[in-house]
Amino acid sequence: MPSLIDVYRPKTSHNARLDKLLAVSEASIERAESNTDLLDVIHGFASHKGPLEYDRTLAWRFFGTGLLLIASAVGLYWIGHVYSVALFFYRLEIDPDSFGTGTGLLGIVLVVWSLAWMKSKSDRLPALSKRIARLSSYFHNGLAFLKEDSATTLKKLDTEFGDYRRGDHSRALLKSIQGVFNGTLRNLSYTYRQLHYVNRREVETTVTDEKGNTKTETRVVHDHYDRYSLVIDFPWVTGISVRSDYQTQNDYSHPMDTASPDFNKAFHLSGRSEMLCAKFIKPSTVLHLLKLFDILERPNLEFSDSGQLCLSFENNDLFAYGAQHSLSSPNYFHAEISAGIELPRLMSVLQWSHELSELHDDNFSALPHTNRQEK
Structure with missing residues (x-):
């Protein structure tokens, strides 16, 4: 399912082209069997026209809009009980408390969504780079x-x-x-x-109930190790x-x-x-x-x-x-x-x-x- 950012982006946008390049490259890396396959993927990025990073302009606009909505909700909370302000909303048949809550929630959604989108996009190129370097280390050393x-x-x-x-x-x-x-x-x-490997051990602890009585309980603890x-x-x-x-x-x-x-x-x-x-x-x-x-x-x-x-x-x-x-x-x-x-x-x-x-x-x-x- 496309994200909110992608919905408002033309299909021929820079972000769409970079998305396609990354998707094709990620699939190719999963099938890579030699260093030559890795080099073919890197060549695709060298041939890409345009910067190798996402355009975050629209994401920042969503983020800014979200902050404004949150600020508006906070402001409305403080002035919503002023008689003239409350009367204005009621004449429009709007509950100021519900309106402020809805505005704040929408702002939070926009802020979280835009940050999540930017985080997910910023992680893809470094993650693919690490995957290529790791595979290269295996291929180069005959592993x-x-x-x-x-x-x-x-x-x-x-x-x-x-x-x-x-x-x-x-x-x-x-x-x-x-x-x-x-x-x-x-x-x-x-x-x-x-x-x-996992070692199992029993630990005795002293617990106190709501009446102040104490008793000893035995619980099992599993310790995890790697060798x-x-x-x-x-x-x-x-x-x-x-x-x-x-x-x-x-x-x-x-x-x-x-x-x-x-x-x-x-x-x-x-x-x-x-x-x-x-x-x-x-x-x-x-x-x-x-x-x-x-x-x-x-x-x-x-x-x-x-x-x-x-x-x-x-x-x-x-x-x-x-x-x-x-x-x-x-x-x-x-x-x-x-x-x-x-x-x-x-x-x-x-x-x-x-x-x-x-x-x-x-x-x-x-x-x-x-x-x-x-x-």
Whole structure:
């Protein structure tokens, strides 16, 4: 349904043409499969004749009219009880109170409608720009969303990693993204996952009734959390857990302290055997693991028997990007998207993981390139 502003605009107006451009572009973005598709959309904005913003002249007129009506209603309220004024309205068979109320309500409607219209229109171009930049970051870095059943995937992950066994009330995978990091020595296949889990607890509170009597009531509280992780192909280490949070289900049966007080304070190390722990925790590995706190919050590492590393953390901004331009300057935006949007935080974590693989691959042999997809 067209808005009040659109009703009073000719169909060939600047706003109508911009509306059509945005609608077509939004639909194209939903179907985009490559960076080229994104560039085609941006080209449409570069070719658009006229400013890439809505004409708000009529909206401001509605807004001003609304304010005048509200002011008139307030004025009428104050002078409506003056005998001569009231008599004037009654001679016209108009109730001054009802007239003032109606005038005020109409003014409020016009003010709210015009502000809502301007807000909705001003949000469309920035929202589309962000959508394009986000998709470009996925395409440029070779990322693909996985469609999977959350319960089935979690059941499989549970057999390999303790970090996913969180949430005594409920849990679910909200997002799974797959990619390959092209390192200097090898390629590392990885899957990013966002786990949402809920813990249930009971809280006792003291309540007082209207008579002043107190009693203790128990209510249930559900605490919601998110945990993020990267599952990386990592065949060089198995049967080891290094955790910095409370998730004791990650632990193996053989804990070990190191010669580094800083490491022992930051991490809990355990393994399937003392020999595996001793082989893993070399001085260079101790220093490298401590560097992880520079890029991740509360990191945990689990090296499974199947040659997979689960690196989990609390950061929710692993896919943060820094686009400098938008569709409001389409030529600059086109150049930026053409170059590809980088994901510096994700790349930092993956580069750290690649360096860890160098520390534990005695042969420095390249890992065969795979495009394995978890099922």
